[in-house]
Amino acid sequence: xxxxxxxxQNLTAQEGEFITINCSYSVGISAxxxxxxxxxxxxxxxxxxxxxxxxxxxxxxxxNIQEKHSSLHITASHPRxxxxxxxxxxxxxxxxxxxxGTRLSVIA
Amino acid sequence: DSxxxxxxxxxxxxxxxxxxLRCSPRSGDLSVYWYQQSLDQGLQFLIQYYNGEERAKGxxxxxxxxxxxxxxxxxxxxxxxxxxDSALYFCASSGGAIQETQYFGPGTRLLVL
Numbered sequence: 205x206x207x208x209x210x211x212x213q214n215l216t217a218q219e220g221e222f223i224t225i226n227c228s229y230s231v232g233i234s235a236x237x238x239x240x241x242x243x244x245x246x247x248x249x250x251x252x253x254x255x256x257x258x259x260x261x262x263x264x265x266x267x268n269i270q271e272k273h274s275s276l277h278i279t280a281s282h283p284r285x286x287x288x289x290x291x292x293x294x295x296x297x298x299x300x301x302x303x304x305g306t307r308l309s310v311i312a
Numbered sequence: 313d314s315x316x317x318x319x320x321x322x323x324x325x326x327x328x329x330x331x332x333l334r335c336s337p338r339s340g341d342l343s344v345y346w347y348q349q350s351l352d353q354g355l356q357f358l359i360q361y362y363n364g365e366e367r368a369k370g371x372x373x374x375x376x377x378x379x380x381x382x383x384x385x386x387x388x389x390x391x392x393x394x395x396x397d398s399a400l401y402f403c404a405s406s407g408g409a410i411q412e413t414q415y416f417g418p419g420t421r422l423l424v425l
Binding site for chain 2 (some may be wrong): 237239245246247248249252290292298299300301302303304305
C-alpha cells in the first residue's frame with residue numbers, strides 16, 4: 205500500500221518568509237502532484253512532476269525519486285498563499301493517492 | 313476557473329435518501345474522476361471514467377455508482393445515505409491519460425442529517 209506522508213501538518217509563517225512543505229511516499233511512483241486547496245474548498249493543480257524541479261512564479265517543486273521525497277517551496281510568502289497544500293502520487297496506472305495536506309497560514 | 317462544473321454546490325438531505333451529483337468536464341477532456349473529501353479521511357479516489365467507460369475504481373462503496381454519458385458529463389449517485397457520507401465530492405477531468413494534470417471542479421458539499 206502506498207502511503208503518502210506530509211510534513212508539517214500545520215505551518216504558520218510571517219509574510220515574506222521562505223516556506224518548505226515536505227512529502228514522502230513509500231513505493232515507486234510514476235508522477236507526483238502538488239495541489240492547493242483554498243479556504244473556500246476549491247482545488248488547483250500546481251505541479252505534476254516525475255523528476256527534477258519545476259518552477260512557477262514564487263513556487264518551486266522538487267522531487268528526489270531515489271529518496272522517495274518531494275518538497276514544495278514558496279518564496280516571499282504572502283497572505284494569499286494561505287491554503288492547504290496536498291501532495292498526491294501516481295504509481296503505475298493506479299489512481300492518485302493523497303497525503304493529508306499541510307495547512308499554511310501566512311500572517312501579514 | 314478550471315472549466316469543470318459541478319452541480320449542485322450544496323446539498324442537504326436525510327439518512328436513507330438518494331442523491332445525484334453532476335459533473336461537466338472541461339471541453340475536450342475525455343476522463344472524469346470522482347473524489348471524496350471527508351474531515352477524517354482526506355481526499356480519496358472513488359472512480360474514473362474515460363470516454364464513457366469505467367477505467368479505474370477506488371474506495372467506492374457499493375451504495376455509490378457513477379456513469380459517464382455520451383456528451384462526457386458524469387453523474388455520481390449516492391444511495392441509502394448515512395451520516396458518514398457527509399463530505400465534499402470533487403470531480404476532476406483530464407485529457408485522457410492518467411499521467412496528466414487534472415482540473416478540479418468546485419465540489420459539491422453534501423450534508424446528511
